[in-house]
Amino acid sequence: MQPIADPLLTVDRLTMRFGGLLAINALTFEVGRGQITALIGPNGAGKTTVFNCITGFYQPTGGRMALAHRGPVQEQELAGLTASGRRYDRHACGGLFLLERMQDHEIAAKARVARTFQNIRLFPAMTVLENLIVAQHRELMKASRFSIAGLLGTKGYRAAEEQAVERARHWLEKTGLVDRADEPAGDLPYGAQRRLEIARAMCTQPMLLCLDEPAAGLNPRESADLTRLIRAIRDETGTSVLLIEHDMSVVMEISDHVVVIEYGCKIADGTPEEIKSDANVIAAYLGVEDAETAVAVVEAGA
Amino acid sequence: MAVDAARPQSHATPPQSPAAPPQTYMSAALPGALKSALLTALVTLGLCFPIVAWETQLDIESRLTLVSWWGYVAAFVAIAFVGRFAYVMWRALPREQRQAIAPRAKLSADVKQRIAIVGLLLLIFFPFISIAAAGTAGSIKWIDNYGTQILIYILLAWGLNIVVGLAGLLDLGYVAFYAVGAYSSALLAKNFGLSFWLCLPLAGIFAAMYGLMIGIPVLRLRGDYLAIVTLAFAEIVQRVAVNWDTVTGGYNGISGIPRPTLFGYSLSPGPDSLPSLLGLAPSPLYRVIFLFYLVLVMALLVNWVATRLRRLPLGRAWEALREDEIACRSLGINTVTTKLSAFATGAFFGGIAGPLFAARQGIVSPSSFVFMESAMILAIVVLGGLGSQLGVAIAAVVMIGGTELLRELGWLKAVFGPEFDPGKYRMLIFGFAMVLLMVVRPRGFITHRDPSITLGGRQTERQA
Numbered sequence A: 001m002q003p004i005a006d007p008l009l010t011v012d013r014l015t016m017r018f019g020g021l022l023a024i025n026a027l028t029f030e031v032g033r034g035q036i037t038a039l040i041g042p043n044g045a046g047k048t049t050v051f052n053c054i055t056g057f058y059q060p061t062g063g064r065m066a067l068a069h070r071g072p073v074q075e076q077e078l079a080g081l082t083a084s085g086r087r088y089d090r091h092a093c094g095g096l097f098l099l100e101r102m103q104d105h106e107i108a109a110k111a112r113v114a115r116t117f118q119n120i121r122l123f124p125a126m127t128v129l130e131n132l133i134v135a136q137h138r139e140l141m142k143a144s145r146f147s148i149a150g151l152l153g154t155k156g157y158r159a160a161e162e163q164a165v166e167r168a169r170h171w172l173e174k175t176g177l178v179d180r181a182d183e184p185a186g187d188l189p190y191g192a193q194r195r196l197e198i199a200r201a202m203c204t205q206p207m208l209l210c211l212d213e214p215a216a217g218l219n220p221r222e223s224a225d226l227t228r229l230i231r232a233i234r235d236e237t238g239t240s241v242l243l244i245e246h247d248m249s250v251v252m253e254i255s256d257h258v259v260v261i262e263y264g265c266k267i268a269d270g271t272p273e274e275i276k277s278d279a280n281v282i283a284a285y286l287g288v289e290d291a292e293t294a295v296a297v298v299e300a301g302a
Numbered sequence B: 001m002a003v004d005a006a007r008p009q010s011h012a013t014p015p016q017s018p019a020a021p022p023q024t025y026m027s028a029a030l031p032g033a034l035k036s037a038l039l040t041a042l043v044t045l046g047l048c049f050p051i052v053a054w055e056t057q058l059d060i061e062s063r064l065t066l067v068s069w070w071g072y073v074a075a076f077v078a079i080a081f082v083g084r085f086a087y088v089m090w091r092a093l094p095r096e097q098r099q100a101i102a103p104r105a106k107l108s109a110d111v112k113q114r115i116a117i118v119g120l121l122l123l124i125f126f127p128f129i130s131i132a133a134a135g136t137a138g139s140i141k142w143i144d145n146y147g148t149q150i151l152i153y154i155l156l157a158w159g160l161n162i163v164v165g166l167a168g169l170l171d172l173g174y175v176a177f178y179a180v181g182a183y184s185s186a187l188l189a190k191n192f193g194l195s196f197w198l199c200l201p202l203a204g205i206f207a208a209m210y211g212l213m214i215g216i217p218v219l220r221l222r223g224d225y226l227a228i229v230t231l232a233f234a235e236i237v238q239r240v241a242v243n244w245d246t247v248t249g250g251y252n253g254i255s256g257i258p259r260p261t262l263f264g265y266s267l268s269p270g271p272d273s274l275p276s277l278l279g280l281a282p283s284p285l286y287r288v289i290f291l292f293y294l295v296l297v298m299a300l301l302v303n304w305v306a307t308r309l310r311r312l313p314l315g316r317a318w319e320a321l322r323e324d325e326i327a328c329r330s331l332g333i334n335t336v337t338t339k340l341s342a343f344a345t346g347a348f349f350g351g352i353a354g355p356l357f358a359a360r361q362g363i364v365s366p367s368s369f370v371f372m373e374s375a376m377i378l379a380i381v382v383l384g385g386l387g388s389q390l391g392v393a394i395a396a397v398v399m400i401g402g403t404e405l406l407r408e409l410g411w412l413k414a415v416f417g418p419e420f421d422p423g424k425y426r427m428l429i430f431g432f433a434m435v436l437l438m439v440v441r442p443r444g445f446i447t448h449r450d451p452s453i454t455l456g457g458r459q460t461e462r463q464a
Helices: A048-054 A076-082 A104-111 A130-136 A137-143 A148-152 A153-176 A188-203 A219-235 A248-254 A272-277 A279-286 A291-301 B004-011 B021-051 B068-094 B093-099 B109-166 B177-193 B197-220 B223-244 B287-312 B313-323 B327-332 B336-362 B373-386 B389-406 B409-416 B423-442 B458-463
Strands: A009-020 A023-034 A036-040 A063-070 A097-098 A113-115 A207-210 A240-244 A258-264 A264-268 B054-058 B064-068
Touching: A009 A048, A009 A240, A009 A291, A023 A036, A023 A048, A023 A240, A023 A258, A023 A264, A036 A048, A036 A219, A048 A207, A048 A240, A063 A248, A076 A097, A076 A219, A097 A104, A097 B064, A104 B327, A113 A188, A130 A153, A130 A188, A130 B313, A137 B313, A148 B287, A153 A188, A153 A219, A188 A207, A188 A219, A188 B093, A207 B313, A219 A240, A219 A248, A258 A272, A258 B287, A264 A272, A264 A279, A272 A279, A272 B327, B004 B093, B021 B068, B021 B093, B109 B287, B109 B313, B109 B336, B109 B373, B109 B389, B177 B197, B177 B223, B177 B336, B177 B373, B197 B223, B197 B336, B223 B373, B287 B336, B287 B389, B313 B327, B373 B389, B373 B423, B389 B423
Parallel strands: A036 A240, A036 A258, A113 A207, A207 A240
Antiparallel strands: A009 A023, A009 A063, A063 A097, A258 A264, B054 B064
């Protein structure tokens, strides 16, 4: 496993402790720019905890998570920002952010990290379109001059709203939800709700999209659609994707890079092929040679 | 949608012959219904025995005697029995048959708009209608007690609707903002001689500032906890009004608050008032009508701002906040400032209602800002349907108008004898009506939520 040339996100010795429980222990990995990185591991390995640290829902106990909007990051820039005690530097690397110092909504708005949730979190009473418009809150809020221009219905605000609807329409088309745009999000079937959550995250125009088990509960056809959607996101928008997934067929098919963790420690890291043949993974985590069977065994036992 | 399209037919055609006639279901449900009704009657009897059956009275020689009211007990038990029986039998019918016999009204956007227009027209012509119906002297009560008072409550309920209905923050102390608005305008007018027109926005601003002040520590709480703390803050406001008597006048309150003027002209009876300058006969009616329209305009303004805000990013963020706070944060919405803005906006509108109240009464005192008022406004919002402007307005008319109308129940004396005091039963009837309404429409009068934005004409195409 060789270091990634230009990482978007560098997680350096991330540690998260809940009382006496060490959930994540000095975890170090990188998310490649414009790549799909999968984070896998058995249940309880700490994958979602890593997500919650990256997106600011947890305050990590230690470590550094640096996200650069434009790379490559010079070591001294990063060291300078770390030493300065500031949370981010808008000028270095087109925006250099130390996520461990930022609050969840700041990470979403400034560092532009979007996420979905393991148990879907939509705004169920609001329509599908409204869900996507809320995702563009920051921009629209600015355009509405904190509601003053919006109340008066100025041209600038109306243009911004139209643009937001266009962006929403684009993602509705991508996810095949255009026909249901004006229905309450809570009325959608499960698979469509999963796609809507991804569409909503994409409407924030993220640099990094974190997907927490996007294929959970999907049938094989929906899974295949999802794989295509995630690929399209990477290829068409250049958004980097970090995903947690249990479905190994999905992981092996779409990932450029796989990070395997167990008990909060990284045990392997590399391309899907490398992971499949990694002695550590097979011995310590999978136990058997065939990856898919192994996961089935792990899941059944968990 | 398709369901809506199918509904008019069920209105037009008589109940179609379903698979089984209602009698089949009824006879099947009969034993269960009887049993349930008996049980309910028994419970009612048990409740009535200590509450209704006995009354202690002083006789002529000041001795305590026991009077029994078994007639009333029998009546209550019978009502409970029959009511429960009918209800269970009704529920035994399948949904389609119930629909066919008594179609449940579901208001489409079209109908809602029509109701709103008719309601608005009624409001605009209300003073004239009441003058025509009750004469110049008799109409004052109608315009002031019914019209203006209901409108003030509509205004308050629309303000609270932003906090509770849109942002989902349960505020049990909304009356505090109303009180801050009323007292600040009264004090500004009395001590600094500020005109009503200046006091009105200032009262709103003061209330909003108070909202921010209590919002900052309080808004990290959620649900029940938030409700308790807001309740406590409202209580503090009332206590301050009672005890800081050098400023607020204690229980006596502040009286002699100057009435609002129109371009500097008074509308109260007097030599320099606008009606007398126009050569009209002196009457308090002009002031009352003026105040009615003033409150109407303010209420419409609040409604306009509230409906407009709902379609703006801020309003959508409020609704999103109600739906899922964590998802909001994952989308970069600062939930603290968003909540504060909802709280402050609601407080501002509550504050504006204050000077209007003071203008109507001419006096503000702590007794007007008790918890009962908060509960009343919240009840209006919940009964109307959280988030629905029209539903809330209807609920305000029903609740406030209804309780006021119950004062006019003098004619019931003809039925129950001259000893009957309808005023005593006002709150009882009111409470009963509320329970009934919550059974029939558990989510309020209007539950349908209009999307704040739609994707072109697709929705309407599919409806057709």
